[in-house]
Each structure stands twice: as structure tokens, then as C-alpha cells.
Amino acid sequence: MNQLADYLPFLIPLVVAQLGLAIFSVIHVLKHPQYRFGNKALWVVVVLVFQFIGPAVYFLFGRGDQE
Amino acid sequence: MRAYLAFIKKEGLELIRTYKLLLMFLIFFAFGVMSPLMAKLMPDLMSQLALEGIEISLPEPSAIDCYAQFFKNLTQMGLLVIVLMFSGMLTQELGKGTLVHLVTKGLPKSTILLAKYTVASLSWTACLLLAFSVTYGYTVYLFSGDEIFHLFYSVSVLWLFGLFLLAVSSFFQTIVKSQATQLILVAFCIGGLFLLKLFPKMEEYNPLTLVTDNVAMLDKAYDLTSLTIPIFMTIGLTIVLLLGSLLAFFKKQL
Amino acid sequence: MNVLEVKSLTKQFGTKTVLRDISFTIPSQCIFGFLGQNGAGKTTTMKLILGLLQANSGEIFVCGEPVVYGNTKTNRWIGYLPDVPEFYSYMTPREYLSLCGEITGLAKDEIRSRCDELLELVGLSKENRRIGGFSRGMKQRLGIAQALLNNPKLLICDEPTSALDPVGRKEILDVLLKAKEKTAILFSTHILTDVEQICDQVAILHEGELVLNGSLEDLKKQHAKNQIRLVFKEEHQACQLQSLLVTDARIKEVHQQDTTLNVEVNDLEEDGRYLLKVILESGVPIYQFEVLEPTLEALFMEVIA
Structure with missing residues (x-):
């Protein structure tokens, strides 16, 4: 694609949001090793592979109660 | 009134500290960015596919394509995300028993339900506004010349339908115990509305029109008065559902 | 109020x-x-x-x-x-x-x-x-x-x-x-x-x-029985005393369990003193003599039985 520069105004905020959320979620998964179901490895993969949906599922259904 | 505000504050704190608010904002921000991106990307992708020698003449992307993408994202994924986010607002508390202290402290059940519905509605409003303003910003920047009609009207009826869905969700949360059952019931309701669409006679009453006709609404020729009945239908059903959930919640034993 | x-x-x-x-x-x-x-x-x-x-x-x-x-x-x-x-x-x-x-x-x-x-x-x-x-x-x-x-x-x-x-x-x-x-x-x-x-x-x-x-x-006061518990070193000693007490008119009831006797009386003070006298006269060496306080547990077990 030759006009990549055209897409930068879109890609930069999108990638920042995606990466930011992914990194934030991975840190949360690693720091709170108690989950309603599944284990640490599963959640790290889920959170990293499925953009937006992975973290959403983790924070809604996967995370434990411990603060 | 003070208890209502205190409980709203508690719900807000919950959304912030469980990172749900952050999550919603990021997701809806992404919707906002993706809509114009997809509109712009589409012709390029098509032309890549068309390299096989077949000449396809594609119209240049325009503002209407951005909003088409926007409404496609928001009426499907957007509503799904919001319903998912608040699908446990009552069921989880009832399951854990966290409301017992507050009710025995004199917090009326109606206050609990209304405060929860208020917070869900406010979140939906904020998320929709965020996604819309991002898409709007990009579209104005990219296709400043294009004329679009009834845009705010179209977004407003989508917003109204979101409030209706949250009322459906509240209603089922006061009736069934499990979060999953409740989600399935909400899905059944939407399915039911789609089935009703098959009967042309019901068409003009169906609340679903508010989220299926959004792109058509942007046309200058679209007759907005045809939406009057679905709008009142939706408002009426929302009120009935909320009253129903108040009644069901009142009867529910903690 | x-x-x-x-x-x-x-x-x-x-x-x-x-x-x-x-x-x-x-x-x-x-x-x-x-x-x-x-x-x-x-x-x-x-x-x-x-x-x-x-x-x-x-x-x-x-x-x-x-x-x-x-x-x-x-x-x-x-x-x-x-x-x-x-x-x-x-x-x-x-x-x-x-x-x-x-x-x-x-x-x-x-x-x-x-x-x-x-x-x-x-x-x-x-x-x-x-x-x-x-x-x-x-x-x-x-x-x-x-x-x-x-x-x-x-x-x-x-x-x-x-x-x-x-x-x-x-x-x-x-x-x-x-x-x-x-x-x-x-x-x-x-x-x-x-x-x-x-x-x-x-x-x-x-x-x-x-x-x-x-x-x-x-x-x-209402529900508890007046009980005295006697404990002996040997089981045959308990048996020996039990046979003495069973026939005694002042003693309401006697239960034996291993080396222990549970004696139920009408009046703790008077009958207690009498009981001591009987034991002394019998010459059986006694290990423990205890007036049983009515406990809530006994009461509880009694009413839900």
C-alpha cells in the first residue's frame, strides 16, 4: 500500500489504544493470579490475541475478586 | 434522593475501580476511529481484489460511507458491548448478597434499581458521544464538502434504542438468577423483534427500526415522521419494562 | 419498653x-x-x-x-x-x-x-x-x-x-x-x-x-436435674457403690458408666451430705466427688431430644 501515510492519523490512535489496553490487561492478569475460571497462561493469551474483546472478557468474567 | 446519589456514586466507583469504564471508553473510542478508517480503506481493498483484470469502477469514499460504517459498528458491536458490560449489574450483587446490608440500612429497592439503570444509561450516553464525536471529527476532516442530513436525529434514535435494551436487561435481571440466562433472554427479545419485522403490518411499530434504518435516515428524502410511532413505542416499552422490573425486584427475596 | x-x-x-x-x-x-x-x-x-x-x-x-x-x-x-x-x-x-x-x-x-x-x-x-x-x-x-x-x-x-x-x-x-x-x-x-x-x-x-x-x-433452675458425679479408680468399685445406692430410698437414680457414677438427688445440700456419709461408711476409696452445675448444653440436649 503506497499511501500508508494517509492512514497514519487513524492507525496511531488505534494502535495506541489497543497496545495500551493489552499491556494494562497483561499486567493485571499477572498481578492478580486468581480467576473465576482458567489460569494465568490462558488469560495472558486471551488478552493479547483478541484485541479489545480479550480484555473485555477478562475484566467482565475472568478476573477474581481480590483487589 | 441522597441515598440515590450515594448509590450512584458507589456504582460509578465500581465502574472505575473494576476498570469497566476505561474498557468501555477504549472500545468505543476504537469504534469511533475504525468507522472512517474502514470507509477509506474499503475502495483500496476492493481494487486490490480487482487486480485480476476485471475493471471495477468504485465510487470515491464519502462521508456517508463513514457513517454507514459507524452505524454498522454501533448498532451491532456497540450495543452488544454495553449490554454485556451491564449484564451483571444486578445478578452479580444478588448472587453475592452485597445488597443485604444496604437494604437493611433502609435503602429502598426501587432506588437501587433506578440508580443502576441511571448509571448504565449515562455510561451508554458517554460512550456513544465519544464514538460519535471521534467519527464526526475524522469525517469532517476527510470529507468536509459532503452534505449529510438528519445525522443527530439518527444518532439520537440509536441512543434511545440503547436505553430500551438496558431496560430489557434490567427487567430480566430482576427475574432470573443467572447472568447467562439473562443474556440469552435479551438475545431472544432481539430475535423476536427481528421476527416481527417479517410482518409488514408490524413494521411501523417495531422499535428495531431505530437501529436498522440509521443510514437511510441520512438521506434528505427520508421521511422522519415515519419514525414517530417506533419512537413512542420504544419509550413506552422502556417505561413499562422499568416499572415491571421495579415490581419484580420488589417481590424478589434478598 | x-x-x-x-x-x-x-x-x-x-x-x-x-x-x-x-x-x-x-x-x-x-x-x-x-x-x-x-x-x-x-x-x-x-x-x-x-x-x-x-x-x-x-x-x-x-x-x-x-x-x-x-x-x-x-x-x-x-x-x-x-x-x-x-x-x-x-x-x-x-x-x-x-x-x-x-x-x-x-x-x-x-x-x-x-x-x-x-x-x-x-x-x-x-x-x-x-x-x-x-x-x-x-x-x-x-x-x-x-x-x-x-x-x-x-x-x-x-x-x-x-x-x-x-x-x-x-x-x-x-x-x-x-x-x-x-x-x-x-x-x-x-x-x-x-x-x-x-x-x-x-x-x-x-x-x-x-x-x-x-x-x-x-x-x-427449672429444667436441670440435681446431679452429683462420683468417679472411682476402678470399675468394680463403682459397681460396688452402685449396688449400695440403688436400693437407697433417698437417692432418686443412679447411672453407672465405666468408673463413673451419676447420682440424681432431690436436694443437693442435704442429700449430698448424706451421699458422702454413705461413701465413707462403705469404705470404697473415691477419686472425685463433683456437684454437676446445670449446663446449657444439658438443657439444650434435653429439650431438642
């Missing part, structure tokens, strides 16, 4: 009757021990008093006002501690108490001073962690603080000590004794020593019926 009056209360779940015609009253500044096995209907009774369940028949009055199912106004007089108190894990204890304070309608500065006071009372004043990281005992203590927040006239505690270690139990009993100065307490439990330590009145619930109700002293 009676803080709580329960009049012929009946509750059914489906076709199963959980409570049958229960009546009792709790005067102010009284710790009322509410005893019963698991499933006897204790929690149901408490939830009825709180208006969380609907009774099939009967009336409940708190401070003279009737309890209605749903949003009952009488709850403003009541503090409630459920058996397993659940809190919002993302809040700090202070935030939680403030929320409760706002709901009950305390003034802003009153909330602050009550929070300080109560967190101090239950030993959580230095705790800035969120409740999600709390132990069970800490949650129980926060539960008491929460229940006492609105200066209740009636504190309802559902098995507050059951899940705690001896230190935690002692702490909670002390807090309850302190709270008694200002409020009546309905205290359900199946730990009988707790009841003997702090309760003024006792009621025993068995299979949905109130089988016993009164002050601890009276109940013990």
Missing part, C-alpha cells in the same frame, strides 16, 4: 412449614441468645424481622412499630450482621461505612466521626487496604461496625462467632458486651459457651417451634 415483639409468627416455604407460631419479646439492653440446630429456622426468623421475607401469618413489632415486608421503616432501628457478611471488594472500609452512613441519612460530619469511632472499636482504623484483601474475621468485624453505624436499638447478629478462631470470638463477644449498653441484641448461635458468657435471655428453636424461652438462670 420491648424493643422487639414477635407474635405468633408462621412462615412456610412451599408446603414446608419452617416456623410455627413463634412468639417472644426482647426488652431493651438485653442480650437475647437465639439457639437452635442448623436449619431450625433462626435465619428465617431474623430475615422476617428485617422485612426481607414475607410471613404467612403473625406480627412483628420493632420499637412498637409493625414490620412490613419490602421497604420497612422499622429497619432504621435495627443493625444487622448476616452470617457471612459480603462487601464491595473494591472499596476501603472507610468508604464502605460512609456509603452506609449516607444511605441511613446521617449528617456529613456525623458520618466522619462515627466512622472513626467504629473503626477504632472493631480495630480496623489503620486499615487502608480495599476489602477484597480482608480475612474472614476482619470482614466480620467490619460487619459489626456497619451494623452499629446508625446507633440501632436492636442489633441482630446471625452466628457472628461461628467462623472465627478463639481470639476473634473473644474480640467479638467483647464488642457485643460493649454494644449492650446502648442496644438490645438478638444473637443467634450454636456455640453454647458464647451464650453462657454473654446472654441474659435464651430461646431455643427446634424444628420451627420455640421449645424454650426465658432468662438463663430461671431455665437452668
